[in-house]
Amino acid sequence: MATIRDVGKLAGVSIATVSRVINQKGYVLKKTETAVLKAMETLSFKPNEMARSLAGKSTRTIALMIPDILNPFFPQLARAIEDAANELGFTVILCNSDHNPQKERSYFNILENKRIDGLILASYTIQPEAVLELQQKSIPVVVIDNSFPGQSILSLVSKNREGARMAVQHLFDQGCRKIGHIGGPLHLTAARERYFGYEELCSKQEWFVPSLIVQSDFHIGGGSKAMLELLSRHPDVDGVFAGNDLMVVGALKALYQLGVKVPDQIKLIGFDGISLDFVIPDLSTIVQPIYSIGSQAMNYLIQMIHGEAVEKTVHELDVELLVRQSTKRVQENEE
Amino acid sequence: MATIRDVGKLAGVSIATVSRVINQKGYVLKKTETAVLKAMETLSFKPNEMARSLAGKSTRTIALMIPDILNPFFPQLARAIEDAANELGFTVILCNSDHNPQKERSYFNILENKRIDGLILASYTIQPEAVLELQQKSIPVVVIDNSFPGQSILSLVSKNREGARMAVQHLFDQGCRKIGHIGGPLHLTAARERYFGYEELCSKQEWFVPSLIVQSDFHIGGGSKAMLELLSRHPDVDGVFAGNDLMVVGALKALYQLGVKVPDQIKLIGFDGISLDFVIPDLSTIVQPIYSIGSQAMNYLIQMIHGEAVEKTVHELDVELLVRQSTKRVQENEE
DNA sequence: TTGAAAGCGGTACCAA
DNA sequence: TTGGTACCGCTTTCAA
Numbered sequence: 211m212a213t214i215r216d217v218g219k220l221a222g223v224s225i226a227t228v229s230r231v232i233n234q235k236g237y238v239l240k241k242t243e244t245a246v247l248k249a250m251e252t253l254s255f256k257p258n259e260m261a262r263s264l265a266g267k268s269t270r271t272i273a274l275m276i277p278d279i280l281n282p283f284f285p286q287l288a289r290a291i292e293d294a295a296n297e298l299g300f301t302v303i304l305c306n307s308d309h310n311p312q313k314e315r316s317y318f319n320i321l322e323n324k325r326i327d328g329l330i331l332a333s334y335t336i337q338p339e340a341v342l343e344l345q346q347k348s349i350p351v352v353v354i355d356n357s358f359p360g361q362s363i364l365s366l367v368s369k370n371r372e373g374a375r376m377a378v379q380h381l382f383d384q385g386c387r388k389i390g391h392i393g394g395p396l397h398l399t400a401a402r403e404r405y406f407g408y409e410e411l412c413s414k415q416e417w418f419v420p421s422l423i424v425q426s427d428f429h430i431g432g433g434s435k436a437m438l439e440l441l442s443r444h445p446d447v448d449g450v451f452a453g454n455d456l457m458v459v460g461a462l463k464a465l466y467q468l469g470v471k472v473p474d475q476i477k478l479i480g481f482d483g484i485s486l487d488f489v490i491p492d493l494s495t496i497v498q499p500i501y502s503i504g505s506q507a508m509n510y511l512i513q514m515i516h517g518e519a520v521e522k523t524v525h526e527l528d529v530e531l532l533v534r535q536s537t538k539r540v541q542e543n544e545e
Numbered sequence: 546m547a548t549i550r551d552v553g554k555l556a557g558v559s560i561a562t563v564s565r566v567i568n569q570k571g572y573v574l575k576k577t578e579t580a581v582l583k584a585m586e587t588l589s590f591k592p593n594e595m596a597r598s599l600a601g602k603s604t605r606t607i608a609l610m611i612p613d614i615l616n617p618f619f620p621q622l623a624r625a626i627e628d629a630a631n632e633l634g635f636t637v638i639l640c641n642s643d644h645n646p647q648k649e650r651s652y653f654n655i656l657e658n659k660r661i662d663g664l665i666l667a668s669y670t671i672q673p674e675a676v677l678e679l680q681q682k683s684i685p686v687v688v689i690d691n692s693f694p695g696q697s698i699l700s701l702v703s704k705n706r707e708g709a710r711m712a713v714q715h716l717f718d719q720g721c722r723k724i725g726h727i728g729g730p731l732h733l734t735a736a737r738e739r740y741f742g743y744e745e746l747c748s749k750q751e752w753f754v755p756s757l758i759v760q761s762d763f764h765i766g767g768g769s770k771a772m773l774e775l776l777s778r779h780p781d782v783d784g785v786f787a788g789n790d791l792m793v794v795g796a797l798k799a800l801y802q803l804g805v806k807v808p809d810q811i812k813l814i815g816f817d818g819i820s821l822d823f824v825i826p827d828l829s830t831i832v833q834p835i836y837s838i839g840s841q842a843m844n845y846l847i848q849m850i851h852g853e854a855v856e857k858t859v860h861e862l863d864v865e866l867l868v869r870q871s872t873k874r875v876q877e878n879e880e
Numbered sequence: 881t882t883g884a885a886a887g888c889g890g891t892a893c894c895a896a
Numbered sequence: 897t898t899g900g901t902a903c904c905g906c907t908t909t910c911a912a
Binding site: 225226236238242261263265 | 897898899900901903904905906
């Protein structure tokens with residue numbers, strides 16, 4: 211494989227000059243530049259990124275650390291980030307952490323060894339101190355889908371509480387008069403915020419009782435169980451807001467088994483805006499701008515990598531109500 | 546950040562010795578080793594992978610190039626590969642090619658520049674020559690979900706034709722007497738093989754007519770359209786084998802709209818074994834060992850990277866019939 | 881068992 | 897506008 215020296219020799223110039231034309235930097239005569247370019251061409255020279263990085267430049271590589279690419283939320287994120295990275299000439303290393311702090315630590319080490327330029331991190335187990343530590347080693351980090359208010363950490367989250375209110379309000383608007391909530395794990399900020407959003411609107415209703423809230427795990431199976439539990443407690447619920455779409459799918463399956471009709475007897479709405487295409491009937495949901503979260507995360511990260519000043523705080527993104535079949539009014543549904 | 550020199554100085558040895566203990570290679574006295582280890586510890590030394598790679602060792606990085614991580618087939622693959630890679634101390638770069646040859650080329654270049662150790666490639670647009678070219682540059686490549694018989698290219702595919710036969714046979718067994726096929730794009734080997742599998746079993750039936758086969762695109766929307774088309778041609782089909790699961794979902798949606806009951810009126814079976822959890826009713830399908838494909842791909846790649854001899858041919862993996870609700874016999878269904 | 885020194889393939893400063 | 901050269905941090909002979 212040809213090196214800068216080979217190119218220099220062939221073009222009859224020094225390696226310094228070759229380096230200049232590679233980097234388009236410093237003074238080079240058009241004529242010599244052409245010669246060098248031609249030499250590179252004929253040798254099909256590819257600059258060794260390892261060497262460039264070693265010699266001081268960045269690795270043009272970032273890492274994306276997520277719990278699990280199998281969770282349908284993350285491929286969208288990964289896609290957005292990879293797109294943005296590619297656009298900017300960066301390469302993305304994928305890391306699945308499985309919510310496992312030990313695996314996270316191990317990855318952090320590897321990433322340091324590889325001198326990656328930055329990290330986009332989705333983790334619900336991570337301690338803010340760990341992020342701060344990375345930053346002290348001057349590794350830029352952008353946290354997504356989780357936040358550490360008060361810490362000097364840049365994070366990107368959706369307006370979870372507001373979205374939850376939108377969802378519940380929508381159920382009201384569709385005529386629901388007894389609304390339950392299937393919530394995610396409360397140690398997750400997002401789950402908590404969505405729960406609060408529900409509570410804000412419902413706790414003051416005369417029909418409200420705390421047993422309308424069932425705690426679950428953000429997974430399909432958990433959603434099913436939670437739905438059954440909710441139904442056994444309150445056979446007359448006519449609307450359910452679930453903390454995420456996966457649990458709505460679970461709820462839907464449970465109701466299907468029981469022969470309960472959606473949306474006729476119970477209306478269902480979720481949160482996230484994922485996997486919508488798979489499910490019958492089409493789900494109403496609060497759509498997170500996942501793609502936008504990803505590309506913005508990448509943009510912030512690049513700014514930090516370039517040493518530009520960015521506000522290391524919590525950035526909140528707007529969500530959107532998507533109305534589909536699972537919350538349709540019955541009469542509308544008969545079209 | 547501490548270097549090997551700092552460690553050497555602190556431990557009172559040369560950098561060569563430090564290098565030896567890092568790599569557990571060559572003779573080092575237990576005593577000096579301990580001293581070096583301690584020095585590394587107190588300096589919290591992390592070997593610079595860039596430098597190591599440059600000095601001749603591998604980058605311990607491989608690339609995974611797929612069309613699109615959003616297609617639910619690929620996260621499973623990515624997960625398997627990442628797991629195996631992680632286990633082996635390798636790191637994975639994710640590349641979405643979007644079936645775009647230009648993007649593929651561009652990535653190939655980047656990957657060469659980065660001196661990645663190998664590539665796992667899922668592409669339906671790639672020409673065998675391109676793979677051969679990479680191999681000539683001594684970049685090991687493992688191709689998955691596509692194959693180039695006769696070429697010296699290692700590829701991993703499922704037994705598509707056999708799986709298709711299993712699916713169709715199952716429909717027969719469940720009592721179907723007129724079976725349609727919704728096929729994928731015929732320029733894809735997998736789609737073609739599955740189509741052949743269907744044809745083998747059905748073309749000799751007395752009820753068979755070519756119009757029982759509808760060509761589609763492996764996507765949900767395409768599946769819906771194809772199902773409607775099939776139904777308009779043959780209102781009496783009682784079983785459908787679709788080339789992949791996504792199209793079954795589409796078919797299911799179309800049937801749901803029309804009020805046609807699955808499996809009562811029409812039985813549906815797909816291929817892949819993905820996204821099964823999302824759908825109601827639970828889909829019968831031919832399960833590809835996706836995870837196993839991924840981990841085997843990684844293992845083969847590592848062997849090639851280590852310079853071991855592996856048969857650069859097509860490796861076929863067994864598939865499995867998964868029977869669930871969408872093909873249940875009606876009487877069974879009334880439990 | 882250890883150390884000296886020559887690279888690996890670039891970048892970037894200083895002179896020319 | 898160019899070239900010489902000292903690194904970047906590590907691996908790997910070859911001698912000692």
